[in-house]
Amino acid sequence: MTEEPASPLGPQSALIDALFPGFSLLSTALYTYTRIDLTLYIPLILVVIGLALALKYLHSYVWELIESSFMSTADIRVDDEIYSMVMAWVSKQGFARRSRRFVVNASLGSRSWYVMWESRNKEEQEEEEGEDSDEGGLDLLANPKKKPPKKLNYTPSFGTHYFWFKGRLVMFKRYENRSQSYVPVSEREEVTLSTFGRDPTVLKELLTECQTLFTRQDENKTLIYRGAYKPGTTEPTWLRCMSRVSRPFSTVVLDETIKKSLLEDMRDYLHPHTRRWYSNRGIPYRRGYLLYGPPGTGKSSLSFAIAGYFDLKIYIVSLNSTAMNEENLGTLFSGLPKACVVLLEDIDTAGLTHTREKPEVIDMAAAAQPTAIPAGVTPGVPTANSSGGRISLSALLNVLDGVASQEGRILIMTTNHISKLDEALIRPGRVDMRVPFSLADTAMIITIFRGIYATLEGDYPANSKKAKSVESTSLLSEKSDAAQRALQAKAVADEKERKAAVEEARIAALGEAFAKIIPSGEFSPAEIQGYLLKYKRLAEQAITNAAAWVVEKRAEKLKQAEKEREKEKKGKADQEKAQKEKLKEKTESKEGSETMTSPTSATSRSGTSTPSSEKEGDEVVVV
Numbered sequence: 001m002t003e004e005p006a007s008p009l010g011p012q013s014a015l016i017d018a019l020f021p022g023f024s025l026l027s028t029a030l031y032t033y034t035r036i037d038l039t040l041y042i043p044l045i046l047v048v049i050g051l052a053l054a055l056k057y058l059h060s061y062v063w064e065l066i067e068s069s070f071m072s073t074a075d076i077r078v079d080d081e082i083y084s085m086v087m088a089w090v091s092k093q094g095f096a097r098r099s100r101r102f103v104v105n106a107s108l109g110s111r112s113w114y115v116m117w118e119s120r121n122k123e124e125q126e127e128e129e130g131e132d133s134d135e136g137g138l139d140l141l142a143n144p145k146k147k148p149p150k151k152l153n154y155t156p157s158f159g160t161h162y163f164w165f166k167g168r169l170v171m172f173k174r175y176e177n178r179s180q181s182y183v184p185v186s187e188r189e190e191v192t193l194s195t196f197g198r199d200p201t202v203l204k205e206l207l208t209e210c211q212t213l214f215t216r217q218d219e220n221k222t223l224i225y226r227g228a229y230k231p232g233t234t235e236p237t238w239l240r241c242m243s244r245v246s247r248p249f250s251t252v253v254l255d256e257t258i259k260k261s262l263l264e265d266m267r268d269y270l271h272p273h274t275r276r277w278y279s280n281r282g283i284p285y286r287r288g289y290l291l292y293g294p295p296g297t298g299k300s301s302l303s304f305a306i307a308g309y310f311d312l313k314i315y316i317v318s319l320n321s322t323a324m325n326e327e328n329l330g331t332l333f334s335g336l337p338k339a340c341v342v343l344l345e346d347i348d349t350a351g352l353t354h355t356r357e358k359p360e361v362i363d364m365a366a367a368a369q370p371t372a373i374p375a376g377v378t379p380g381v382p383t384a385n386s387s388g389g390r391i392s393l394s395a396l397l398n399v400l401d402g403v404a405s406q407e408g409r410i411l412i413m414t415t416n417h418i419s420k421l422d423e424a425l426i427r428p429g430r431v432d433m434r435v436p437f438s439l440a441d442t443a444m445i446i447t448i449f450r451g452i453y454a455t456l457e458g459d460y461p462a463n464s465k466k467a468k469s470v471e472s473t474s475l476l477s478e479k480s481d482a483a484q485r486a487l488q489a490k491a492v493a494d495e496k497e498r499k500a501a502v503e504e505a506r507i508a509a510l511g512e513a514f515a516k517i518i519p520s521g522e523f524s525p526a527e528i529q530g531y532l533l534k535y536k537r538l539a540e541q542a543i544t545n546a547a548a549w550v551v552e553k554r555a556e557k558l559k560q561a562e563k564e565r566e567k568e569k570k571g572k573a574d575q576e577k578a579q580k581e582k583l584k585e586k587t588e589s590k591e592g593s594e595t596m597t598s599p600t601s602a603t604s605r606s607g608t609s610t611p612s613s614e615k616e617g618d619e620v621v622v623v
């Protein structure tokens with residue numbers, strides 16, 4: 001009889017099992033089937049494990065030593081614009097395209113700033129491509145379904161990726177920072193760029209290249225920023241929301257003298273020497289403009305045109321936003337660049353309190369009504385205003401004048417009702433120039449008409465049928481000699497010029513005819529432009545139908561005015577009713593308290609003939 005093989009493990013099995021769970025089971029099984037005694041190898045296994053751990057530690061220690069002593073590293077902040085710049089550059093590199101594990105982004109809905117930039121640019125680029133291909137563009141209009149799907153963006157996933165830049169090996173490291181558990185996963189990343197060598201010049205060159213590529217996309221564009229919270233935080237910051245092709249200053253129809261003086265004033269203000277001039281005299285280097293006039297007269301358009309003309313970024317502040325308070329506004333203003341345009345639109349509707357010193361305090365009685373207070377406002381605590389916004393006039397003035405407010409900025413405020421504004425807001429020093437806008441007069445109507453119908457450079461893309469038909473005459477005699485060709489070219493140019501002059505005269509005559517039908521000072525440029533856009537390529541038809549449009553528009557305006565009068569009347573009636581009810585309630589509660597007063601006072605009241613006015617008057621008389 002053969003003896004059962006004894007377990008290879010001795011008493012030390014419990015200790016080994018504690019260190020490596022399941023070891024005894026594995027070694028017994030191995031011994032049963034192969035007769036290999038694993039316990040004999042325990043020292044060897046321990047040595048191997050120890051060595052592996054030591055090597056791992058050594059590796060990270062040595063690598064850290066190399067990184068700190070022999071490498072240069074740039075940490076890329078994910079909440080800064082540089083992140084978008086680096087990612088946009090990386091996505092165009094071969095190593096990113098070859099990467100087998102990558103991050104893919106498709107929509108603007110993503111929280112990543114890079115995606116916002118990238119998608120927006122792709123959309124703009126696609127739109128521009130659509131405009132350039134004449135036939136394709138029309139095709140898309142006829143069949144919108146044909147629009148190609150949005151392109152996807154690929155960037156390498158978490159890990160270390162290597163690439164060559166200017167003959168140097170560069171490491172692009174993207175990893176998740178697990179310690180930031182309070183921010184969304186998509187924002188929890190860290191990005192670094194490193195290269196061998198103690199000189200970081202190559203990294204700086206790489207970052208400059210990223211920046212150049214990024215800003216090249218913005219040439220001739222006005223960049224628009226709005227206030228927003230930093231991803232995953234409640235810290236306000238400026239977020240680039242879009243870029244627009246800069247609007248030529250000449251396309252804003254405004255009195256030429258006003259336009260000229262405005263431009264001269266701004267040019268002088270932005271001159272490099274002006275800052276010193278201001279500081280020498282102890283005057284804060286700021287300038288404010290107030291654009292006022294009826295709606296649709298070009299106030300916002302002029303603001304954007306100014307930003308484009310001086311190549312400045314434009315920062316739009318929404319004072320009506322429920323998230324806007326003095327602290328947030330202050331943080332935003334302190335984050336403004338040295339020279340920029342800050343736009344406060346429709347300042348009269350921003351719901352600023354009209355007194356500087358007395359912020360409104362919410363009535364505790366009204367607070368009992370569930371709808372009386374906007375969400376997030378504490379009863380009894382001074383509030384900025386009563387109409388939704390959170391900012392008071394004094395808070396706004398503090399921010400505009402305060403130390404945090406960046407010097408060098410151009411502040412533009414627009415309003416439809418200058419009379420509604422507090423004098424403090426528009427006093428000299430805060431508003432240095434007031435620019436009036438008005439409804440379209442005859443000259444403006446003609447200019448708007450010409451602006452729509454005159455053929456401008458780039459109206460027809462080079463490859464379009466119309467452009468080709470204009471150029472075709474020059475191809476007629478390719479075989480003729482040089483002198484002949486020069487003569488022909490001149491003849492073609494002359495012919496083109498003559499045609500352009502004839503066309504210009506025709507449009508001017510049509511413009512005058514149009515201006516005779518449209519009454520001066522009755523409609524805004526926006527209304528006239530809106531009407532003409534219905535007949536974009538049919539100038540004559542626009543003139544034919546203009547009289548009917550005027551009649552229709554007048555009727556519409558009358559109706560609108562009637563509606564507003566009704567609304568006003570109703571508002572007044574409601575107000576009166578509420579006042580009466582309040583008075584009634586007050587009298588009733590007073591009478592109630594009087595019946596509850598002491599007999600002495602009751603006697604004295606009945607005994608003395610108190611004048612009725614005193615009886616009904618305020619508490620001071622009663623006391």
Ligand SMILES: Nc1ncnc2c1ncn2[C@@H]1O[C@H](COP(=O)(O)OP(=O)(O)OP(=O)(O)O)[C@@H](O)[C@H]1O
Pocket residue numbers: 251252253254294295296297298299300301302414415416437524525526527529
């Ligand atoms: N003076 C103008 N010159 C050229 N275009 C104008 C002018 N006024 C209005 N428009 C056109 O009308 C549209 C609306 O203009 P804009 O938004 O600038 O007016 P606004 O005065 O700022 O209006 P609101 O007070 O309602 O904000 C724009 O498309 C703009 O092109």
